[in-house]
Structure formats: C-alpha cells, structure tokens
Amino acid sequence: xxxxxxxxxxxxxxxxxxxxxxxxxxxxxxxxxxxxxxxxxxxxxxxxxxxxxxxxxxxxxxxxxxxxxxxxxxxxxxxxxxxxxxxxxxxxxxxxxxxxxxxxxxxxxxxxxxxxxxxxxxxxxxxxxxxxxxxxxxxxxxxxxxxxxxxxxxxxxxxxxxxxxxxxxxxxxxxxxxxxxxxxxxxxxxxxxxxxxxxxxxxxxxxxxxxxxxxxxxxxxxxxxxxxxxx
Amino acid sequence: xxxxxxxxxxxxxxxxxxxxxxxxxxxxxxxxxxxxxxxxxxxxxxxxxxxxxxxxxxxxxxxxxxxxxxxxxxxxxxxxxxxxxxxxxxxxxxxxxxxxxxxxxxxxxxxxxxxxxxxxxxxxxxxxxxxxxxxxxxxxxxxxxxxxxxxxxxxxxxxxxxxxxxxxxxxxxxxxxxxxxxxxxxxxxxxxxxxxxxxxxxxxxxxxxxxxxxxxxxxxxxxxxxxxxxxxxxxxxxxxxxxxxxxxxxxxxxxxxxxxxxxxxxxxxxxxxxxxxxxxxxxxxxxxxxxxxxxxxxxxxxxxxxxxxxxxxxxxxxxxxxxxxxxxxxxxxxxxxxxxxxxxxxxxxxxxxxxxxxxxxxxxxxxxxxxxxxxxxxxxxxxxxx
Numbered sequence: 001x002x003x004x005x006x007x008x009x010x011x012x013x014x015x016x017x018x019x020x021x022x023x024x025x026x027x028x029x030x031x032x033x034x035x036x037x038x039x040x041x042x043x044x045x046x047x048x049x050x051x052x053x054x055x056x057x058x059x060x061x062x063x064x065x066x067x068x069x070x071x072x073x074x075x076x077x078x079x080x081x082x083x084x085x086x087x088x089x090x091x092x093x094x095x096x097x098x099x100x101x102x103x104x105x106x107x108x109x110x111x112x113x114x115x116x117x118x119x120x121x122x123x124x125x126x127x128x129x130x131x132x133x134x135x136x137x138x139x140x141x142x143x144x145x146x147x148x149x150x151x152x153x154x155x156x157x158x159x160x161x162x163x164x165x166x167x168x169x170x171x172x173x174x175x176x177x178x179x180x181x182x183x184x185x186x187x188x189x190x191x192x193x194x195x196x197x198x199x200x201x202x203x204x205x206x207x208x209x210x211x212x213x214x215x216x217x218x219x220x221x222x223x224x225x226x227x228x229x230x231x
Numbered sequence: 232x233x234x235x236x237x238x239x240x241x242x243x244x245x246x247x248x249x250x251x252x253x254x255x256x257x258x259x260x261x262x263x264x265x266x267x268x269x270x271x272x273x274x275x276x277x278x279x280x281x282x283x284x285x286x287x288x289x290x291x292x293x294x295x296x297x298x299x300x301x302x303x304x305x306x307x308x309x310x311x312x313x314x315x316x317x318x319x320x321x322x323x324x325x326x327x328x329x330x331x332x333x334x335x336x337x338x339x340x341x342x343x344x345x346x347x348x349x350x351x352x353x354x355x356x357x358x359x360x361x362x363x364x365x366x367x368x369x370x371x372x373x374x375x376x377x378x379x380x381x382x383x384x385x386x387x388x389x390x391x392x393x394x395x396x397x398x399x400x401x402x403x404x405x406x407x408x409x410x411x412x413x414x415x416x417x418x419x420x421x422x423x424x425x426x427x428x429x430x431x432x433x434x435x436x437x438x439x440x441x442x443x444x445x446x447x448x449x450x451x452x453x454x455x456x457x458x459x460x461x462x463x464x465x466x467x468x469x470x471x472x473x474x475x476x477x478x479x480x481x482x483x484x485x486x487x488x489x490x491x492x493x494x495x496x497x498x499x500x501x502x503x504x505x506x507x508x509x510x511x512x513x514x515x516x517x518x519x520x521x522x523x524x525x526x527x528x529x530x531x532x533x534x535x536x537x538x539x540x541x542x543x544x545x546x547x548x549x550x551x552x553x554x555x556x557x558x559x560x561x562x563x564x565x566x567x568x569x570x571x572x573x574x575x576x577x578x579x580x581x582x583x584x585x586x587x588x589x590x591x592x593x594x595x596x597x598x599x600x601x602x603x604x605x606x607x608x609x610x611x612x613x614x615x616x617x
Binding site for chain 2: 088090092102105106108109112113114115116118121124131132133135136137139
C-alpha cells in the first residue's frame with residue numbers, strides 16, 4: 001500500500017502549510033487571559049533571570065507577564081498540540097500542584113489522553129522498558145501545567161523528556177526556568193482561574209483535532225485506528 | 232531464573248513447589264506405556280511466593296499458558312487411560328489420587344510432593360498487556376506506574392469533593408442533617424495493606440497505604456449517605472471473638488439433670504470437670520472435699536472464681552479429677568476446665584464477659600529450660616572480675 005502511505009504523507013504535509021489549520025486563535029483572546037489573571041507573576045525576589053524577556057514589568061514588586069508574548073506562545077503551543085493529537089500521538093499532562101491534581105487528571109481523562117500528577121519515580125521515561133514492560137510506547141508530547149515540583153525545583157520530567165527527545169509544552173511562571181521546554185507559555189500557574197483556563201483550552205484543542213481526524217477517516221472510508229505520528 | 236530447572240517429562244506435567252534440587256525423575260515404565268512428548272518444561276519455585284502478579288512485568292506469556300493448558304488436558308486423558316478409568320469424567324480428586332498412587336512420596340512437606348494441577352492454579356493471575364494494537368495504553372493513569380492505586384485515589388477524591396459540595400449546598404439552605412450516631416460502618420475494619428495490594432493487583436508502599444487510609448477516613452467524616460456502599464467495599468467485617476469459643480455439648484443424665492464436661496491444663500497439671508445443674512453447690516475433687524484437697528485459700532478462691540463471676544454459686548454440683556503439677560497449677564487447670572464447662576449454660580453476652588475477664592484463656596506460661604553456661608534459666612554464674 002505504498003500509494004496509500006504516500007497520499008497520507010502528502011495530506012499531513014498539507015495540514016502543515018497553513019499557520020492555523022485548526023483555527024485555534026478563536027478559542028482565546030487577550031482579554032480572556034487578562035480576566036483569568038494569567039498576567040500575574042511572583043514577587044521580584046523570586047524572579048528567574050531567563051524569564052526577564054517575557055515580563056512586561058513589575059508593579060509594587062510583583063512581576064507582570066507580557067500578555068502579547070503569551071498570546072503568541074500559547075497560539076504556537078496549542079497549534080503544536082493539535083497537530084500531535086491529529087496524528088494520534090500520546091499526550092501526557094504533568095503537574096505537581098496538589099491544588100489542581102484532580103482537575104488535571106479529569107482533563108486528561110476527558111480528552112482521552114494521559115496524566116501524571118503524582119510522585120515522579122526516577123526512571124519512568126528514561127528506564128521505560130523496565131518500569132512498564134517491554135514494548136511500551138512513550139508519550140509523544142508532555143504538557144506541564146506547572147513546571148515546578150513540590151519543593152519549588154524544576155520538575156524532573158522536563159530534563160527526562162529532553163533526554164528522550166520528547167517535545168514539551170509548559171506553562172512557565174516568573175520563577176521557572178524556560179530553557180529546556182520546547183514551547184514555553186509564560187503565564188500564571190498558581191491561580192485556579194488561570195489553570196482552569198489552560199485545561200479548558202488544551203481539552204478543546206485536543207478534542208477538536210481528534211474530531212477532525214475522525215471526519216477525515218470517515219471521508220476516506222478507513223476503519224483502521226489512527227497511524228503513529230511521523231517523527 | 233535461578234529457581235527454575237528444565238526437566239524432560241513424559242506426557243505429564245510436573246509441578247513441585249520447592250523441589251529445586253530433588254531428583255524426581257519419571258520412571259521409564261511410564262514413558263514406555265504412553266506416547267512420549269519429550270519436551271523441556273520449566274519448573275518454578277515461585278509458585279508459592281505471595282502476590283506474584285504484582286511482582287513485575289509478565290513472566291509467563293499467554294501462549295505459554297495456553298500451551299500448558301493443552302498439555303495438562305492431554306496428560307489428564309493419558310492418566311485416566313493408565314488408571315483404567317473413565318477418560319471423560321476424570322476430576323481433580325481422581326488426578327490427585329492417581330498421582331499419589333503412581334508416585335508415592337514419603338516427603339514430609341506436602342508442597343514438595345509431586346502434584347498435577349490445572350495451570351490456572353499454578354501460574355498466578357497476571358495483569359494482561361496494558362495497551363492495544365496501536366500501543367496506546369488503555370488506562371489514563373498508565374504512565375504513573377501504579378494505575379489501579381492512583382485510580383482508586385482519584386475516584387475517592389472525586390467523591391470527597393462531591394460530598395463537600397453537597398454539604399455546602401445544604402448548609403447554605405440550613406438543611407444540614409443531624410450527625411447520626413449510629414453508623415453502618417460499625418463492626419468492620421479498614422482493609423489491611425496486603426488485602427489492598429491483592430485488590431489492586433499492585434504493590435504499594437507503606438506511605439501510599441497511609442495516604443489511602445487518610446483519604447478514605449476523610450470521606451467517612453463527611454458522612455454523606457450515598458458513599459456507604461463504596462466505603463463498605465473497602466472494609467472487612469470483624470468477627471465477634473466470642474463466637475469462636477468451642478462450647479461443650481449439654482448432656483442429660485438418668486435423673487433428668489443436664490450436665491457438661493470439660494478439660495483444662497495449666498503447666499503440667501491436667502484436670503477435668505463435670506458440672507451438674509440443679510445441684511446444691513457441692514465441690515468434690517478426686518473423691519475428697521474441696522477444703523480437704525486444697526488447704527490453701529488462694530487455690531479455693533481460684534477454683535470458685537468462675538462461679539462467683541457469673542453469679543451461679545449455689546446452682547451447680549462440681550465433680551473434678553486432676554493429676555500432675557503442684558497445688559497451684561492444679562487449681563489453675565481446674566479453673567479453666569470449670570469455665571469451659573460453664574459455657575454451655577450461659578448466654579452469648581455472659582460468654583463474652585468471661586472471655587474478656589480472661590477466664591477462657593489458657594495460661595501459656597511453662598517452666599523455662601535451664602541453659603548451659605548458666606546456673607538456671609535466667610540466672611548467670613557469679614561474675615568474677617579476674
């Protein structure tokens with residue numbers, strides 16, 4: 001079925017041609033981000049040096065994140081997520097904030113993807129065949145709703161995903177290190193309103209991409225499960 | 232695996248629990264009678280290890296298990312042929328009997344003897360492969376490593392949130408129900424860690440177990456009516472201790488009086504007691520009166536205590552016989568025998584009271600042996616500095 005695979009590849013390349021194939025810019029606006037308090041960062045003392053390009057300024061020693069940059073980065077991140085979901089990739093939501101653990105797990109379950117909001121055991125990504133069993137498939141994208149763990153250090157999964165060549169999308173606050181995250185999204189990760197907004201956005205993106213995929217398969221009359229993503 | 236050994240077998244499948252180095256070789260006469268499938272079959276001493284299913288990734292693949300099942304069925308038919316019995320209705324008891332006949336073993340440990348059982352009873356229940364044809368895992372918490380445990384925690388927490396929300400709503404309308412004192416969760420206990428592991432088919436740590444208990448107790452505190460089934464599924468009934476007591480049967484003698492017999496032991500004294508109802512309170516020990524046999528007051532008090540405790544002092548006639556030990560241990564033996572004999576005349580509540588008073592517990596203290604290098608059981612020789 002070489003002709004079939006060539007046609008699939010051609011179609012997948014076509015989806016990459018337009019900048020916003022899934023029309024995700026209509027899902028959020030700068031006003032919505034502002035209302036959800038995404039622009040609020042931590043105090044000046046907690047600021048990470050590498051976050052300075054993303055900050056608009058500071059008011060009364062509290063850092064304010066530049067929402068223009070957030071909109072661009074969020075658009076890029078959602079677009080990437082949608083394309084991964086469109087190609088049937090495995091998405092893993094990670095967050096170590098106990099306040100939002102249940103919310104993140106529910107979000108993951110609702111879009112048919114996976115979540116890990118618990119204690120991260122050492123070799124989950126780097127020692128996967130031994131941890132899970134031979135022939136396991138690793139996640140194709142890791143989404144961090146908060147890049148810090150419970151002791152305010154960078155989550156181990158960022159480094160491990162980078163080691164295993166897994167792209168990451170992460171919400172980075174003003175005290176986080178955006179270095180190893182492939183698609184950082186500067187924004188608030190502490191307020192419930194902001195986190196609920198992110199969860200809603202990711203869920204809608206993934207569901208939209210998957211519905212589009214199902215439509216495509218119905219049109220082409222295929223009954224096979226979605227193919228593995230092109231790497 | 233170091234524990235497994237390969238052995239050539241006939242058509243029968245060998246499974247010996249801990250027979251790593253035993254020389255259980257099939258007799259050649261067996262193989263000459265029957266068509267031989269000489270095949271290396273691996274044995275495993277892990278058969279009797281606890282909770283193998285959660286030990287790690289699959290040790291036995293599905294095809295292997297299927298093959299073992301086929302071989303077992305074929306072997307069963309051959310065995311029935313050999314014993315000259317009905318091939319179609321050959322039950323597991325028949326198999327055990329035939330194996331014990333064909334391969335008599337005088338090994339002490341029953342688990343070390345040859346056995347032939349269905350592979351489902353030998354190979355422990357394994358978790359099936361966790362992902363589908365496209366290799367996407369089935370469970371959304373697969374990548375945590377402990378999916379069943381975290382799934383349980385997730386569900387319980389969802390219920391806690393729902394219960395709290397409902398309570399807030401009721402409180403806002405001031406319709407909060409009175410906390411009912413009688414809970415349907417009485418008379419039961421939370422699952423132990425081993426039981427939880429068995430339920431989830433996963434190993435969990437002590438810390439995980441503590442967190443589970445905290446969460447589940449939090450749900451219990453919320454006290455909402457809908458969650459009781461869920462909580463009950465995580466609890467086990469406590470057996471009423473007094474129902475475990477063996478009550479001696481009540482017999483009737485020629486005059487129509489009911490009586491009961493029981494035995495008791497203390498140190499090296501054994502005594503037996505016959506309690507007859509509707510008596511005048513006589514106590515006879517080895518043919519002589521109580522005051523003559525037990526001269527010390529303490530011994531008489533020990534003997535009478537069960538009757539005094541239950542308040543039936545003048546009701547029964549007591550005939551005792553006792554041998555061995557000294558006067559104190561004989562009194563203790565008779566006291567235990569008397570309490571046991573009394574059980575058949577008492578109600579459940581009184582039995583429980585007697586059990587809690589310690590009247591039904593045999594005293595486990597025996598004389599400790601003298602050790603070499605010491606003067607007695609504990610006393611050491613006098614310590615000399617030089």
